[in-house]
Amino acid sequence: MWDRFLRACRREPVDRTPVWFMRQAGRYMAEYRKIRERYTLLEICARPEVACEVTLQPIVAHQVDAAILFADILLPLEPMGAPFEFAAGEGPVVHSPVRTPADVERLRIIDPQESLSHVLQAITLIRRELEGKTPLIGFAGAPFTLASYLIEGGKSNNYAKTKAMMYAEPLVWAKLMEKLTEVIRRYLRAQVAAGAQAIQVFDSWVGDLSPTDYVEFIQPHLRPMFEDLQTLGVPVIHFGTGTGALLETQRDTGGTVIGVDWRTPLDVARARLGDGVAVQGNLDPLVLTAPRPFIEKRVREVLDRAGSKPGHIFNLGHGILPHIPPENVRYVRELVHELSAE
Amino acid sequence: MWDRFLRACRREPVDRTPVWFMRQAGRYMAEYRKIRERYTLLEICARPEVACEVTLQPIVAHQVDAAILFADILLPLEPMGAPFEFAAGEGPVVHSPVRTPADVERLRIIDPQESLSHVLQAITLIRRELEGKTPLIGFAGAPFTLASYLIEGGKSNNYAKTKAMMYAEPLVWAKLMEKLTEVIRRYLRAQVAAGAQAIQVFDSWVGDLSPTDYVEFIQPHLRPMFEDLQTLGVPVIHFGTGTGALLETQRDTGGTVIGVDWRTPLDVARARLGDGVAVQGNLDPLVLTAPRPFIEKRVREVLDRAGSKPGHIFNLGHGILPHIPPENVRYVRELVHELSAE
Numbered sequence: 001m002w003d004r005f006l007r008a009c010r011r012e013p014v015d016r017t018p019v020w021f022m023r024q025a026g027r028y029m030a031e032y033r034k035i036r037e038r039y040t041l042l043e044i045c046a047r048p049e050v051a052c053e054v055t056l057q058p059i060v061a062h063q064v065d066a067a068i069l070f071a072d073i074l075l076p077l078e079p080m081g082a083p084f085e086f087a088a089g090e091g092p093v094v095h096s097p098v099r100t101p102a103d104v105e106r107l108r109i110i111d112p113q114e115s116l117s118h119v120l121q122a123i124t125l126i127r128r129e130l131e132g133k134t135p136l137i138g139f140a141g142a143p144f145t146l147a148s149y150l151i152e153g154g155k156s157n158n159y160a161k162t163k164a165m166m167y168a169e170p171l172v173w174a175k176l177m178e179k180l181t182e183v184i185r186r187y188l189r190a191q192v193a194a195g196a197q198a199i200q201v202f203d204s205w206v207g208d209l210s211p212t213d214y215v216e217f218i219q220p221h222l223r224p225m226f227e228d229l230q231t232l233g234v235p236v237i238h239f240g241t242g243t244g245a246l247l248e249t250q251r252d253t254g255g256t257v258i259g260v261d262w263r264t265p266l267d268v269a270r271a272r273l274g275d276g277v278a279v280q281g282n283l284d285p286l287v288l289t290a291p292r293p294f295i296e297k298r299v300r301e302v303l304d305r306a307g308s309k310p311g312h313i314f315n316l317g318h319g320i321l322p323h324i325p326p327e328n329v330r331y332v333r334e335l336v337h338e339l340s341a342e
Numbered sequence: 343m344w345d346r347f348l349r350a351c352r353r354e355p356v357d358r359t360p361v362w363f364m365r366q367a368g369r370y371m372a373e374y375r376k377i378r379e380r381y382t383l384l385e386i387c388a389r390p391e392v393a394c395e396v397t398l399q400p401i402v403a404h405q406v407d408a409a410i411l412f413a414d415i416l417l418p419l420e421p422m423g424a425p426f427e428f429a430a431g432e433g434p435v436v437h438s439p440v441r442t443p444a445d446v447e448r449l450r451i452i453d454p455q456e457s458l459s460h461v462l463q464a465i466t467l468i469r470r471e472l473e474g475k476t477p478l479i480g481f482a483g484a485p486f487t488l489a490s491y492l493i494e495g496g497k498s499n500n501y502a503k504t505k506a507m508m509y510a511e512p513l514v515w516a517k518l519m520e521k522l523t524e525v526i527r528r529y530l531r532a533q534v535a536a537g538a539q540a541i542q543v544f545d546s547w548v549g550d551l552s553p554t555d556y557v558e559f560i561q562p563h564l565r566p567m568f569e570d571l572q573t574l575g576v577p578v579i580h581f582g583t584g585t586g587a588l589l590e591t592q593r594d595t596g597g598t599v600i601g602v603d604w605r606t607p608l609d610v611a612r613a614r615l616g617d618g619v620a621v622q623g624n625l626d627p628l629v630l631t632a633p634r635p636f637i638e639k640r641v642r643e644v645l646d647r648a649g650s651k652p653g654h655i656f657n658l659g660h661g662i663l664p665h666i667p668p669e670n671v672r673y674v675r676e677l678v679h680e681l682s683a684e
Contacts, residue, residue, distance in 0.1 A: 160628055160663065167632035207584075210604040210626055212643060242549075244586025245606040262552040264587040284552055286502055290509035301554060321502065 005066040006135050009198060009235030009257050011278050011311035017303060017340035018065035019333045020137070022239075023319030024058040025070050029326050031057045041086055045071050048122040055126050059134055062330045066198070067126060067134050069191070071119055073141030073202050074149060076183050079115030080107045082150055090154065097153035099161065101169070104176045110183055112190040120194040127195035137237075138196030140187050142203030143180040143225075144218050150176070159208055166217050177221040185225045192232045199229065200237035201255065204318070207242025211249050219253050226254020237280055241318050247272050261317030266305040278311035285316045288324040288332065295328060299335050314340075347408040348477050351540060351577030351599050353620050353653035359645060359682035360407035361675045362479070364581075365661030366400040367412050371668050373399045383428055387413050390464040397468050401476055404672045408540070409468060409476050411533070413461055415483030415544050416491060418525050421457030422449045424492055432496065439495035441503065443511070446518045452525055454532040462536040469537035479579075480538030482529050484545030485522040485567075486560050492518070501550055508559050519563040527567045534574045541571065542579035543597065546660070549584025553591050561595050568596020579622055583660050589614050603659030604629075608647040620653035627658045630666040630674065637670060641677050656682075 001007070005018040026032055035044065035054055044050045054070040074092055077084055084094040098104055112120065126136055144162075149155070151162045166173045188199050206218065229236050238255025240246065244264045251258055251273050258277050260269045262284035269279055287298045306312035314336045320329065343349070347360035368374055377386065377396055386392045396412040416434055419426055426436040440446060454462065468478055486504075491497070493504045508515045530541050548560065571578050580597025582588065586606045593600055593615050600619050602611045604626035611621055629640045648654035656678045662671065 158628065158663070160631070160665070163626070163628040164631055167629065167636050207605065211607055212640070213626070242584055242586075242605070244584075244588075245610065246586075263549065263584070265553055268587065284505070284555070286500065286505040287509065289502070289506055294509050298554070321500070323502070 002133050003135060005313060006197060006235065008311060008313050009237070009278050011275075013310050015341065016337045017306070017312055017314050019314040019336045020064045020066040020068065021058070021062075021316055021320050021329060022068075024062070024064060024068065024329070025054045026320060027322040028320055028324045028329070029057055029061065031061065041072065045075060046118050048118055048125050051119075051122040052125045052129055055122070055136075056129060058329070059130070061326065062333045064333055065134065066137050067130060068137040068200070069119070069123060069126065069139060069196065071122070071139070073139070073146065073204075075116060075119060076110065076112075076140070076187055077146065077150065079110045080179075080183060082107065084149070092149060092154055094149055094153045097161075098150040098176065099165070101172045101175075104172055104179070107176070107179050109179055110186075112183075112187045116187060116190070120190055123191055123194040123196055135197040136195065137198045137200055138188065138191030138194075139200040139202060140184045140191075142201045142206065142240075143177050143184060143221055144206045144209070145202060145204050146180050146184075147173075147176055148205050159205070163213075166213065170217070173217060174221075177217070181221045181225045185228055188229055189232065192234055196234065198235040198237065199232075200239055200259070201226075201229075203238070203240045203250075206240045206250075207244075207246060209246070211246055214246060214249055219249070222253050230254065230256065235278075239280070251277055257311075257313065259315070263317070266302060266312070267307065268305075270307065270309070275309075278313065279306070280313040280315050282315070282317045283332070285318055285321055285324065288316075288320070288328045292328075292331065295332065296335060299332055300339060303336065303339055344475055345477060347655060348539060348577060350653060350655050351579070351620050353617075355652050357683065358679045359648070359654055359656050361656040361678045362406045362408040362410065363400070363404075363658055363662050363671060364410075366404070366406060366410065366671070367396045368662055369664040370662055370666045370671070371399055371403065373403065383414065387417060388460050390460055390467050393461075393464040394467045394471055397464070397478075398471060400671075401472070403668065404675050406675055407476065408479050409472060410479040410542070411461070411465055411468065411481060411538065413464070413481070415481070415488065415546075417458060417461060418452065418454075418482070418529055419488065419492065421452045422521075422525060424449065426491070434491060434496055436492055436495045439503075440492040440518065441507070443514045443517075446514055446521070449518070449521050451521055452528075454525075454529045458529060458532070462532055465533055465536040465538055477539040478537065479540045479542055480530065480533030480536075481542040481544060482526045482533075484543045484548065484582075485519050485526060485563055486548045486551070487544060487546050488522050488526075489515075489518055490547050501547070505555075508555065512559070515559060516563075519559070523563045523567045527570055530571055531574065534576055538576065540577040540579065542581055542601070543568075543571075545580070545582040545592075548582045548592075549586075549588060551588070553588055556588060556591055561591070564595050572596065572598065577620075581622070593619055599655065601657070605659070608644060608654070609649065612649065612651070617651075620655065621648070622655040622657050624657070624659045625674070627660055627663055627666065630658075630662070630670045634670075634673065637674065638677060641674055642681060645678065645681055
């Protein structure tokens with residue numbers, strides 16, 4: 001069943017629980033590391049044929065049920081006027097962090113057809129290569145998560161500068177959210193137009209916020225964006241981590257599938273989220289480093305807790321880590337298919 | 343009312359909501375930075391009179407309702423055989439991380455009367471200086487949080503090595519938990535014997551675990567420790583962060599007060615925890631960097647959500663950060679007293 005991923009997103013019955021993995025193409029694979037000998041991460045993203053090759057690697061190696069475009073959530077920042085690089089061992093570094101009203105004013109609302117055309121070309125190319133055998137997911141970072149990189153200048157432990165802007169300069173913050181939301185909305189629309197059959201919004205760090213902050217500073221911007229994206233007719237996955245106290249609020253904000261990390265058991269998540277959305281998750285990525293019997297136990301638990309009601313996409317709670325053995329990724333894909341076919 | 347903190351811990355009526363702040367003595371205070379010109383953090387901890395002076399600084403400056411011993415959760419590690427230092431800008435570094443069965447075997451179960459006598463002396467000294475006007479809280483790190491520092495060699499983003507031991511070497515992990523639990527149990531008993539009138543167990547990083555991992559790898563060790571500590575007749579505060587999906591499990595593990603961070607609203611937390619425990623929390627520490635009207639709005643919200651039922655201790659969701667203005671700490675203490683007296 002080529003479309004079991006899309007069917008599960010729509011909460012339709014499937015022959016097996018669909019499986020894909022966040023960061024399923026990446027450094028844990030020898031095939032990917034070989035490409036990285038010749039290109040940096042950003043060079044891969046800038047070359048549609050290379051991005052296509054990397055996107056397909058885990059499809060070939062593990063036969064997962066969905067491909068996800070190889071790209072980085074930060075790609076829109078450079079054309080917006082906030083260049084960055086991946087410093088060795090440090091993660092992304094934004095050269096000139098956005099902190100003042102003038103900084104926010106200077107950010108450009110880009111046209112993705114111009115500024116991110118290489119990403120859109122990659123999507124069209126990947127769709128052609130997949131030949132309709134596996135659906136393709138497009139994605140973007142969510143406004144809070146992107147704003148945190150812009151304001152902090154990189155990854156943060158506590159989002160001190162981000163919250164400082166929120167709390168002390170709410171109008172500047174709102175302007176930044178407006179710009180980011182519009183860019184992401186355009187970018188995801190363009191990805192669907194180019195061929196993406198589902199889209200995922202990565203609000204990876206939003207779980208740090210109190211529900212009150214979320215409702216006050218995030219939701220008013222995010223909700224109309226989801227409303228617009230949901231008119232496109234493709235599944236919209238709304239993902240975050242550490243969202244144990246935020247799930248219902250995220251659901252009310254938008255998305256047809258809610259991503260749940262390992263901290264919230266799926267039976268708890270489904271009970272809280274209700275029947276109107278599908279769920280995606282939620283194995284702890286580090287379980288993939290454990291011995292096989294332990295992996296099996298935890299995979300069985302995820303499936304048991306997800307239950308028999310349609311609308312579960314098996315995934316990790318966050319991305320695959322570089323030291324995870326690729327054979328265990330394949331093993332989990334096989335196991336989920338085997339156990340869910342029973 | 344000198345004992346409103348202790349009364350709130352016991353869920354008895356109080357004249358005002360008691361307030362104290364995690365890391366209320368620290369770098370945000372000029373008085374503390376002055377001491378730090380002469381002593382390192384560990385030197386302060388090793389000198390009872392200096393630790394006493396620092397412990398009293400926020401009592402004098404802000405008139406909070408409880409003093410907390412100035413110490414570090416890692417202090418037991420050195421006598422156990424795992425020396426560490428605070429590297430500039432990097433946090434703690436454990437020189438020889440604990441990763442093999444032999445490493446765990448080598449760790450000593452210390453007698454705190456011998457190895458940590460300076461801490462116990464500080465407690466007795468602080469009690470004398472406080473003259474019964476303010477109660478004194480003792481504390482220790484919880485086994486998971488301490489184990490994560492021991493195994494990772496410092497602070498971690500994802501606890502990869504810690505989980506690797508849990509998942510692949512459960513017997514080694516259990517041995518490590520047993521040793522840490524016994525050390526912490528002895529240490530907290532000794533603190534109470536020396537004069538601590540309440541104790542807090544800091545399981546700061548346990549919120550990263552799935553409830554299933556928690557129940558399998560943490561709870562069997564932690565529960566008997568809490569049971570033993572709760573026979574001492576002093577309030578036992580069980581604190582963690584990011585525990586939105588773990589609150590009931592933590593409550594079932596032990597403690598007479600459950601610490602809640604800003605990610606879980608206190609009305610939600612109290613509804614989930616029930617009437618058998620008090621709650622402590624839960625302002626986002628970064629709210630203390632905001633303009634006064636915003637601080638007031640969020641403080642009012644914490645008090646409103648805590649409700650009028652006895653058993654709320656006002657605190658932050660985690661420690662005070664170095665860049666927080668001390669006058670805002672004082673302001674929040676005053677505001678909580680003023681609003682809760684109404």
